[in-house]
Amino acid sequence: MVALAGLNSRWEAFAQLLTLLVVFIFVLALTYFATRWAGNMQKTKMAGRNIQILETMRVSNTKYIQIIKIGSKCFAVAVCKDTITYLSEINEQELTYSSESKTINTDGFKAILEKFKKDKPDN
Structure with missing residues (x-):
């Protein structure tokens, strides 16, 4: 039992x-x-179809300068922790685009991981 x-x-x-x-x-x-x-x-x-962030540049840990396109106009803005400040309007013809900034990375995580594995130096 x-x-x-x-x-x-x-x-x-x-x-x-x-x-x-x-x-x-x-x-x-x-x-x-x-x-x-x-x-x-x-x-x-x-x-959105009317608002695009064209480029972002880090100035410090919590501060960025962004070029945004709203409709057909481009603007430079400063983005901080709690504020967004208008800097100026930019003529779109004055902007230069590199081939990297035009393409959006749509690779999956596995493809990105493989890229970093190839770039890693062998020890």
């Missing part, structure tokens, strides 16, 4: 472990899909 009780407690422990594993996987999957849904929702909200 004692051996049977020990066997039952092992099965109960195994069932609890299996249940915990299933719940853990469910929570991970739920978190993954919720994050993707929230990211896609943010992306569609941020993708």
Whole structure:
């Protein structure tokens, strides 16, 4: 009878472990899909047709200068921690674009990781 009780407690422990594993996987999957849904929702909200950030340059840790295009006009603004300050209007013909700034990196994480692996010097 004692051996049977020990066997039952092992099965109960195994069932609890299996249940915990299933719940853990469910929570991970739920978190993954919720994050993707929230990211896609943010992306569609941020993708405007009339406002574009053409270039950003870091001045210090919390200060940036950005060139933005609103409609057909370009502006330079200073972006700080709590404020955005208008600097000037810029003629778009005066701007120069490099081939890198025109292309948006749409590579996946794996492609970016492979690029960094190739660039890493062998020790």
